Amino acid sequence: MNYPQSxxxxxxxxxxxxxIGGKSAERLAYYILSMDKSYVEEFSDSIKNIQESIHYCVKCGHICEDEFCDICKDKNRDQDTICVVEDSKDVFAMEKVKEYNGLYHVLHGTMSILDGKTIEDLNVNSLFERLDDSIKEVIIATNPTREGETTALYLAKLLAKRNINTTRIANGLPIGSNIDYADELTLLKSLEGRKKI
Ligand SMILES: [Zn+2]
Structure with missing residues (x-):
């Protein structure tokens, strides 16, 4: 017997x-059915609003509700260091490491042969536009996955042509893992142990 269409x-x-698999999806749908009407409205409104309100910072690509994100707007942050990450969730993960006070640049993914993604598909042009004499270091903090490492090496080559001091976070993170799953201490050690690339 089929479920009602809605x-x-x-x-x-x-x-x-x-x-989310089939069973979990059914469980969630049953739960929504049992929820208070006002909560269902709040829930569906916030899903709609996120697409309308959230966009990417024109400077670094991090999610925000204004033209620039809070990190780019904060003049107390070190303006001479840029940490390059794959996704906005990695920015939030790195922010847990209180020692880091520099800026970020969000690539929105990695190079991937499987998905046919090249360096041109990433948010890199705006990174190179940011690189002037004031930038002392670019830290590449892509995930320690095959795609993350490939992207890090490719970026490092491009940055070397521009004579930018480029470092890669250390191998403290398990191979194949994601930065946003790492605990603060592991991330801190990884950041402290970064090496020139
Ligand atoms: Zn920004």
């Missing part, structure tokens, strides 16, 4: 989310 539509929506 119920099935919601199940199908949940199934498209990462890490």
């Amino acid at each position: 119920f099935q539509d919601l199940v199908d929506c949940f199934k498209r989310l990462p890490g």
